[in-house]
Amino acid sequence: MDSRRGFFSSLVSLVQVKEKEAPFFPLLPGFIPNSAQGCAECTTSACKSVCEEGIVVREGTASPFLDFSKRGCTFCGECSVACESDCFVAEPVNAINAEVRIGILSCLAWNKTICRSCADVCNDKAIEFTGLWNPEIDPLKCTACGFCIGVCPAYTITVHPLKAAK
Numbered sequence: 181m182d183s184r185r186g187f188f189s190s191l192v193s194l195v196q197v198k199e200k201e202a203p204f205f206p207l208l209p210g211f212i213p214n215s216a217q218g219c220a221e222c223t224t225s226a227c228k229s230v231c232e233e234g235i236v237v238r239e240g241t242a243s244p245f246l247d248f249s250k251r252g253c254t255f256c257g258e259c260s261v262a263c264e265s266d267c268f269v270a271e272p273v274n275a276i277n278a279e280v281r282i283g284i285l286s287c288l289a290w291n292k293t294i295c296r297s298c299a300d301v302c303n304d305k306a307i308e309f310t311g312l313w314n315p316e317i318d319p320l321k322c323t324a325c326g327f328c329i330g331v332c333p334a335y336t337i338t339v340h341p342l343k344a345a346k
C-alpha cells in the first residue's frame with residue numbers, strides 16, 4: 181500500500197471523525213438489522229450470555245451490539261445459534277459490517293516509537309507496516325473482528341460504519 185496515500189486518507193478520515201461521527205457500536209456478525217421486534221420480545225439475552233469474549237452488550241429490550249474495548253469477535257457463531265428469535269442470518273458469517281481505522285496522529289509507530297501490538301493480535305494479517313513504521317489496515321483482509329482495538333496502547337484504533345455493506 182502507498183504510505184503517502186494511506187497517510188492522507190487516514191488524515192481525511194480523522195478530520196471527518198472529529199467533525200461528524202458519533203460513537204459507533206457494530207452489530208453482531210450475521211445479525212439482521214431490522215430484527216428489533218425479535219429482540220423486543222427476548223427476555224433471555226442468550227446472545228450476550230453465550231459470548232465467551234464478553235463483547236456483546238444489550239440494554240433493556242434493545243438489540244444487542246458489540247463493544248471492542250477489551251476483546252474482539254472470534255466469529256464462533258454461538259450468539260447466532262443461541263438466539264431463539266430468528267434475529268440472525270442462517271449461514272455462517274466471517275466479517276462484521278464495519279471499518280476499522282488507525283488514527284495516525286496518535287499511533288506510536290506513525291510517530292517513531294516502535295509498537296506492533298495491533299499486528300501481533302491480528303489473525304488476518306491485515307495490518308501492514310513499512311519496515312518498523314506506519315501501520316495501515318488492508319480493508320480487503322480486515323474482518324473488523326476488533327481484536328486490535330483493545331490492545332492499542334495509544335487508544336487510536338477505532339471502528340466506524342461501512343459506507344457500503346461487505
Ligand code: SF4
Binds near residue numbers: 253256
Ligand atoms: S460470534 Fe462468538 S465471539 Fe462473536 S459476538 Fe457472537 S458469540 Fe461473541
Ligand code: SF4
Binds near residue numbers: 286
Ligand atoms: S497498537 Fe496502536 S500505537 Fe501500536 S502500532 Fe498499532 S495502532 Fe499504532
Ligand code: SF4
Binds near residue numbers: 280
Ligand atoms: S486489523 Fe481488522 S482483522 Fe486485524 S485485528 Fe484489527 S479488526 Fe481484526
